[in-house]
Amino acid sequence: MKKRPIQWLGLFIVFLFPLTFLYFLPENTPEWEEDAGAFSIPTEPDIYFGFPKDSFFIYEATIKPNEFLSGILLGHKVSYAIIAGLEQETRDTYSVRRLRSGRDYAILNRDTSTAADYFIYKPGPFSYVVYSLDPDSLYAEVHRHPIDTVIRTGAGHIEHSLWVAMQNGGMNPALISKMEDALAWTVDFYHIQKGDQFKLLYEELKIDGEAVGIGRLLGANYIDRSGDNYAIYFENENYSGFYDLDGLPMKRAFLRAPVRYSRISSRYNPRRMHPVLQRIRPHLGTDYAAPHGTEIFTVADGVVTEVAYTSGNGNYVRIRHDHVYETQYLHMSRFAKGIRPGVRVTQGQVIGYVGSTGMATGPHVCFRFWKNGRQVDHLRLNLPPPEPMSDEDLPYYFAHRDSMLPIIDAIRLPDEKPEFSLVVGLE
Numbered sequence: 310m311k312k313r314p315i316q317w318l319g320l321f322i323v324f325l326f327p328l329t330f331l332y333f334l335p336e337n338t339p340e341w342e343e344d345a346g347a348f349s350i351p352t353e354p355d356i357y358f359g360f361p362k363d364s365f366f367i368y369e370a371t372i373k374p375n376e377f378l379s380g381i382l383l384g385h386k387v388s389y390a391i392i393a394g395l396e397q398e399t400r401d402t403y404s405v406r407r408l409r410s411g412r413d414y415a416i417l418n419r420d421t422s423t424a425a426d427y428f429i430y431k432p433g434p435f436s437y438v439v440y441s442l443d444p445d446s447l448y449a450e451v452h453r454h455p456i457d458t459v460i461r462t463g464a465g466h467i468e469h470s471l472w473v474a475m476q477n478g479g480m481n482p483a484l485i486s487k488m489e490d491a492l493a494w495t496v497d498f499y500h501i502q503k504g505d506q507f508k509l510l511y512e513e514l515k516i517d518g519e520a521v522g523i524g525r526l527l528g529a530n531y532i533d534r535s536g537d538n539y540a541i542y543f544e545n546e547n548y549s550g551f552y553d554l555d556g557l558p559m560k561r562a563f564l565r566a567p568v569r570y571s572r573i574s575s576r577y578n579p580r581r582m583h584p585v586l587q588r589i590r591p592h593l594g595t596d597y598a599a600p601h602g603t604e605i606f607t608v609a610d611g612v613v614t615e616v617a618y619t620s621g622n623g624n625y626v627r628i629r630h631d632h633v634y635e636t637q638y639l640h641m642s643r644f645a646k647g648i649r650p651g652v653r654v655t656q657g658q659v660i661g662y663v664g665s666t667g668m669a670t671g672p673h674v675c676f677r678f679w680k681n682g683r684q685v686d687h688l689r690l691n692l693p694p695p696e697p698m699s700d701e702d703l704p705y706y707f708a709h710r711d712s713m714l715p716i717i718d719a720i721r722l723p724d725e726k727p728e729f730s731l732v733v734g735l736e
């Protein structure tokens with residue numbers, strides 16, 4: 310018994326002390342949270358979206374496919390003139406044209422023998438819109454529910470897929486793309502292996518105690534055959550994004566591939582037997598097979614130099630990234646909107662869609678990479694390392710990293726036995 314206070318102190322230092330830092334982490338509140346709290350969600354049982362419940366007859370329903378606002382409101386004695394006026398008056402606040410089927414709404418009426426007083430629309434979990442149907446005061450008012458952000462951890466190991474691993478760990482599958490965004494430059498998510506493991510530290514968004522979404526990913530560790538791959542989120546006046554343990558940005562100038570969820574069907578090979586021509590012809594690109602219509606994105610920022618068709622290449626786009634590197638994307642079914650020579654594109658932007666135009670046996674994108682005007686195998690290329698953080702900012706990053714690392718490392722994998730019995734006692 311005498312040892313207890315010391316054990317608790319140890320626990321505080323190892324687990325709770327780093328957590329005290331955590332609560333100061335979200336320095337810049339995300340955009341959607343800006344005016345959270347300006348309006349308050351009714352928590353009192355007799356208040357309904359800001360209105361006293363006992364003063365209104367409340368009708369709740371879901372907008373059906375092909376149902377119009379006029380159809381709904383006419384059924385509640387609201388005149389055509391009021392509906393037309395409402396459409397006019399709410400154009401700049403929340404246009405009634407933004408109403409969608411499948412979303413919930415409510416109608417509030419003081420006296421059901423006369424026209425309804427309010428129409429409340431719920432576009433999603435984060436907000437609701439109040440439309441006043443008073444002919445002397447027609448308006449729309451957008452209210453945001455106050456959002457609580459809680460820090461959560463999650464972990465999993467790959468048996469079948471990331472998706473299954475997330476489900477088994479009780480995590481929101483939205484975390485998959487967050488993790489990919491953080492680690493896509495170091496982990497090959499197209500070829501994950503059974504036995505790979507991951508640990509995540511992230512924000513969960515809650516409204517009235519109910520989880521409604523995922524906020525930021527704060528840190529991740531993906532453990533594959535190459536070892537630990539850490540990504541830690543950092544933000545100050547000069548930098549924001551994911552960094553590795555040395556303070557190098559995770560984001561590289563070039564993405565690994567121009568399509569998601571694809572497989573390499575043919576590698577760069579100067580002595581390949583051509584599948585259509587049936588003779589040796591160099592293959593100076595990498596083929597990614599993907600279903601017809603899959604999005605193709607540019608692997609780096611740049612300027613479009615060619616958007617064209619030839620009998621061999623089919624529809625293709627060529628992009629110059631800087632004075633050294635160029636890329637080209639072949640056999641597209643069609644180009645993305647607005648892609649034409651001279652247009653500036655940013656890494657990950659969709660430039661076209663997978664097809665099999667030109668000389669192609671099936672839907673794929675042939676991805677070609679030029680370095681100083683010569684075609685090269687981008688999978689073997691040592692691309693320039695990213696710009697490191699400045700010497701002034703690095704110490705701040707390292708301090709942040711040192712507070713995050715023990716927390717990430719302490720996350721237990723689903724089948725891992727707890728190290729300290731004391732921790733079990735806490736749960």
Ligand SMILES: [Zn+2]
Nearest residue numbers: 594595596675
């Ligand atoms: Zn090819």
